[in-house]
Amino acid sequence: VSKKRRDDKPPQVVLGEWLQGKGPEADIAICTRVRLARNLQGFAFSTRMGDQEAAEIVKFVCDRIGKPALTEAPNLLDLDVLDELDRTVLVERHLISRELAGSKRPRAVAVDAAESVAIMVNEEDHLRVQVFQSSLQTEAAWRRAEALDEELMRRLPFAWSEEFGFLTSCPTNTGTGLRLSVMVHLPGLVWAEEIEKATNTAQKIHLAVRGLYGEGSRALGDFYQVSNQVTLGRAETQILADVALAVGRIVQWEREVREALLRGTARIRTLDRIHRALGTLERAQILSSEEALNCLSAIRFGIHTGVLDGFEVAQVNQALLLSQPGHLQRHTKERLTADDRDVRRAHLVRELLGCDP
Amino acid sequence: MQFCTACQKAPATIVIMDLSGGSVTGQQQLCAACAENMGIVQKPTSKISPEILEDLLGGLKGKGPRESAKRRETACPGCGLTPQDFKIKGRLGCPRCYEAFRGELVPLLQRVHEAATHRGRLPGRAAAAVPTVDPDNLADLRRRLEDAVRKERYEEAAKLRDDLRKIERGETEARP
Numbered sequence: 341v342s343k344k345r346r347d348d349k350p351p352q353v354v355l356g357e358w359l360q361g362k363g364p365e366a367d368i369a370i371c372t373r374v375r376l377a378r379n380l381q382g383f384a385f386s387t388r389m390g391d392q393e394a395a396e397i398v399k400f401v402c403d404r405i406g407k408p409a410l411t412e413a414p415n416l417l418d419l420d421v422l423d424e425l426d427r428t429v430l431v432e433r434h435l436i437s438r439e440l441a442g443s444k445r446p447r448a449v450a451v452d453a454a455e456s457v458a459i460m461v462n463e464e465d466h467l468r469v470q471v472f473q474s475s476l477q478t479e480a481a482w483r484r485a486e487a488l489d490e491e492l493m494r495r496l497p498f499a500w501s502e503e504f505g506f507l508t509s510c511p512t513n514t515g516t517g518l519r520l521s522v523m524v525h526l527p528g529l530v531w532a533e534e535i536e537k538a539t540n541t542a543q544k545i546h547l548a549v550r551g552l553y554g555e556g557s558r559a560l561g562d563f564y565q566v567s568n569q570v571t572l573g574r575a576e577t578q579i580l581a582d583v584a585l586a587v588g589r590i591v592q593w594e595r596e597v598r599e600a601l602l603r604g605t606a607r608i609r610t611l612d613r614i615h616r617a618l619g620t621l622e623r624a625q626i627l628s629s630e631e632a633l634n635c636l637s638a639i640r641f642g643i644h645t646g647v648l649d650g651f652e653v654a655q656v657n658q659a660l661l662l663s664q665p666g667h668l669q670r671h672t673k674e675r676l677t678a679d680d681r682d683v684r685r686a687h688l689v690r691e692l693l694g695c696d697p
Numbered sequence: 698m699q700f701c702t703a704c705q706k707a708p709a710t711i712v713i714m715d716l717s718g719g720s721v722t723g724q725q726q727l728c729a730a731c732a733e734n735m736g737i738v739q740k741p742t743s744k745i746s747p748e749i750l751e752d753l754l755g756g757l758k759g760k761g762p763r764e765s766a767k768r769r770e771t772a773c774p775g776c777g778l779t780p781q782d783f784k785i786k787g788r789l790g791c792p793r794c795y796e797a798f799r800g801e802l803v804p805l806l807q808r809v810h811e812a813a814t815h816r817g818r819l820p821g822r823a824a825a826a827v828p829t830v831d832p833d834n835l836a837d838l839r840r841r842l843e844d845a846v847r848k849e850r851y852e853e854a855a856k857l858r859d860d861l862r863k864i865e866r867g868e869t870e871a872r873p
Contacts, residue, residue, distance in 0.1 A: 379792060381792060382862050382863075383791070383862075384775070384776045384790055384791040385776075385788070385789060385790055385791055385792075387786075387788050387790075388776055388778065388788070388790040388791065464788075486818075493820050498820055499792035500819055500820055501795060501815075502815070502819070503814055503815065504795055504806075504814070504815055505815030505817060505819065506815075506819075507789075507792045507795050508789075509788050509789055510787065510788050510789075511787070511789065511802060511805055511806055511809060512809055514806060514810075514815075515810065515812075515815045515816075515817065516815070516817045516818075518817075570809075570810045570811065570812075571810065572806055572809075572810040572812050572813070572814075572815060573810050573811065573812020573813070573814060573815070573816055574812070574816060574817070575816045575817040575818075576817050576818060578816075
């Protein structure tokens, strides 16, 4: 089935490293993230400090990483100065956590233009250093994170001990302070009802599998993140190898299930599901976040398996990003109620997919 | 002698002036008791509270003949976190908590990570670039801080505490 494209182009948007859609296994592995938890000597941890000390930390860190500016993350943003909508946009671009956005204490973030590095200041730890690399690229992401960490160590006195490694506010991060996550799109495993089996298998080897969107265990749009749980007693290289191996297997599993879903009697049900999703996005006038994510997931699956042509993954990625509440409101430059957003979302997705608005 | 405008009995020792646009628009004379009742001034405390002392000393626990509450013996000398706080929140308060709660922490780490010692990189070479601290100067500062607290010279103590922290963070060189 091919889709006619209208001549006028949908709004273009810069996609961060997150949604580049390039690199090994990019059809399933969307993005790799390295996160390092770091704290400073001589201060209480962020969760146990008053506003004055929190402000001191922000000033101290910003002075040290701002002069001269870090080449990896030259743009310092004071999150107190940004308004709520801009903070939401940063959350939706995965640069800061929802907790940091909503926190009352003084806090900041340093980012680069490509959105491949984000250093959160005063999250649960004084610094949460994040490096993003599109697709499944654990080694490349780690090398960049390690180099950045070295640079930070030259500028900041990190708290550490020979025995416990890097000292963190929560004992679950102690040691390497390293959380390596790979965001994966697993519609095959979800549709074939094998996702639970995959999740359980991963947990047995101390990996966590969580939904990427939505609260708690609900995984909207079949997007998941796989990450290491253990941070202490294993060297970084071991953690990298464990996660890369497990994600490699999950990717392989997803591929096999996708093939099975397009064979024999299963095929027509799979095609029906993909085309119904497309029908919804082409015609719906009211579209909730959840429905949008689920339909876009089906479209993404359809594109990667060759069921749908005339569409590009970039369109889906843009829709995934721009249909979130913060981006929707920034796009329209006005505050919208949830109902208004659902109408806007339906319109925007039709536009991005090249349908008659 | 001016009597308190509120109770009309005791001599007024506190004057409250309402200021507006740079000029005095109203005035009240109060005695200490009435001012306290109105919440205008705080009752002067004869004894410094253990929390303030703890904060001032910021980690000089176990030295000198201070009367210390039981909680202070087990609390973290760096941030005052108690073992109970740690148990409830599951979060540590500062880097020094790792030593203070080592006993509770090691079995917890063992449960969570199936290991209790670090393997992996440490600051090493890069950390050497951070200004190092002369331990003698630190000890001297700590002694002076303790002395200031004992003699109830709190302003001086607070300044010494800040100096100590700065040095520990590597912001300035230790001064003799």
